[in-house]
Amino acid sequence: MKILHNSKYAVIVLVLLFAAQTNAQITLQVGGGLGYSSPSGDMGGSTVDFYSGTKYGLKSGFNIHGKARVGILFFNAFGEIGYTSFSGDGEAEPGQGKVDVSQKVFSIKVGPEFQLSIPASPITPYLQGFLALNRFSGDVEFQGVSKVPSGKYDIPSESRIGLGAGVGVLFSLGGLNLDLNVQYHLMNIGGKEYSIVDPTSHERLDNYTSLNDDQDPLIELGGDDHIISSSRSIDAIEFKLSVMFGL
Numbered sequence: 394m395k396i397l398h399n400s401k402y403a404v405i406v407l408v409l410l411f412a413a414q415t416n417a418q419i420t421l422q423v424g425g426g427l428g429y430s431s432p433s434g435d436m437g438g439s440t441v442d443f444y445s446g447t448k449y450g451l452k453s454g455f456n457i458h459g460k461a462r463v464g465i466l467f468f469n470a471f472g473e474i475g476y477t478s479f480s481g482d483g484e485a486e487p488g489q490g491k492v493d494v495s496q497k498v499f500s501i502k503v504g505p506e507f508q509l510s511i512p513a514s515p516i517t518p519y520l521q522g523f524l525a526l527n528r529f530s531g532d533v534e535f536q537g538v539s540k541v542p543s544g545k546y547d548i549p550s551e552s553r554i555g556l557g558a559g560v561g562v563l564f565s566l567g568g569l570n571l572d573l574n575v576q577y578h579l580m581n582i583g584g585k586e587y588s589i590v591d592p593t594s595h596e597r598l599d600n601y602t603s604l605n606d607d608q609d610p611l612i613e614l615g616g617d618d619h620i621i622s623s624s625r626s627i628d629a630i631e632f633k634l635s636v637m638f639g640l
Contacts, residue, residue, distance in 0.1 A: 420464040422570060426635035428456035430477045435625035436580075440483035440492040444538070446600055446620030449627070451496055454479040460572070460635050462506065469506040471521060475499075477631075490538030494601075496531040496548070498580065500555070508563075517563040525555030527580045529627075533601050540597050540617050551604045553627070554583030563637075572635040580627040581606050587621065595619070 431453045438448030458475035480495040504523030511517065529552075534545040559576035585607040589599040595611070597618045609621045 418464070418466050420462075420639065422462040422637040422639050423460070424570075424572070424635050424637035425457070425459040426572070426633060428458060428475070428477075428631055428633035430454050430456050430479070430629045430631045432479060432629050434628045436479070436627045436629060440481055440485060440494065441487065443481065443494055443601075444485040444490075444492060446622070448625065449496065450481040450483070450492070450494055451479040452481050456631060456633065458633060458635070460637065462637065464508075469508055469519075471502075471504065471506050471523075473500070473502040473523075475502070477629075485535065485538040485541075491536045492538065493534040494531065495533075496529060499528040499530075500578075500580075501526045502555075502557070515565040517565070519561050519563065521559045521561070521576075523557050523559070523576075525557065525578065525580070527553045527555045529553065529580075529604050541601070542598065546598070546602045548602060548604065551586070551588075552584065553581040553604075553606070555580040556582045559631075570637040570639065572633075572637050574631075574633045574635065576631045576633070578629050578631055580629070585624050 432451045435448045436451055438450050440450040442448035443450030454477050456475055456477040458473055460471065460473045462469065462471045477498045478495065479498070482491070482493045484490060485492045502523040502525040504521055506519050506521040508517050508519040528550055530550040531548040532545060533548060535541045536543050555578055557576050557578040559574055561572060561574035564571040587605050587607040587609050588603050589595060595618050597620065600620055605621055606627060607624045609619050612619050612622050
């Protein structure tokens with residue numbers, strides 16, 4: 394009986410030691426920062442491309458974001474909330490008309506992170522992958538453009554599923570960490586759609602007043618009103634610097 398009694402104490406001690414060790418290996422960081430996003434694929438191009446329905450004609454924009462990182466034993470994960478503003482301006486056709494287009498993207502990202510520890514070094518490189526939910530909104534303005542009435546028009550909000558990967562480096566300075574990160578973000582891997590308010594009264598303007606990242610289902614009709622002949626990718630390369638605080 395004495396042996397059994399002592400064994401109970403030994404089990405309790407082992408459980409407490411394991412719990413203490415586990416807690417010691419849980420890390421949490423929170424922070425935020427600024428970034429710079431460069432459109433690639435069909436998100437870029439010129440306003441001439443935008444008017445022709447092939448690309449979005451957007452230029453690089455700035456990003457503001459909040460970030461959290463958690464590590465449990467050998468597993469690390471991160472979450473990020475960000476807002477990026479893109480815009481583009483220029484001619485609709487060579488020597489004719491003017492177009493101003495803007496696109497705002499609100500993103501929520503989550504995914505695993507794989508850190509590559511370097512003994513006795515304040516630098517920790519890492520790799521990451523993520524799934525994202527992206528919410529798009531914006532507006533477009535036409536002035537003196539043929540086939541489209543002049544004016545400023547809202548682009549209604551739409552959501553898309555995104556996917557991406559990144560690399561980065563953590564610089565440890567006491568309890569403060571600087572996080573330098575580069576991500577490739579494919580923003581519309583899922584949910585592509587061509588949508589207009591009233592299909593029975595389709596006009597060329599309808600191509601620009603929705604995100605319309607899928608092919609126009611009536612493209613075979615041709616003419617000036619049906620111009621989006623294929624699905625379009627919305628992707629960007631994002632450069633970010635974050636200040637992270639350990640908790």
